[in-house]
Amino acid sequence: MTDLSVECPNCKKSVEWITSNKHRPFCSDRCKLIDLGEWAAERRSISVEQEYSDNDRQ
Secondary structure (H helix, E strand, O other): OOOOEEEOOOOOOEEEOOOOOOOOOOOOHHHHHHHHHHHHOOOOOOOOOOOOOHHHOO
16 A cells, blocks of 8 residues: 655645654644644634525525
């Protein structure tokens, strides 16, 4: 079986996607914590369409 490699979302370093890599998809705990900090500071977000209830459509 061929090992899968992915890019670290933070530093773009190549990371092996294997069970023993406890930080995947990140290359290190440092990159994982940097990413978490960016989400906590609201510098990252997932865009979604705003949903409206029936009461909002008048």
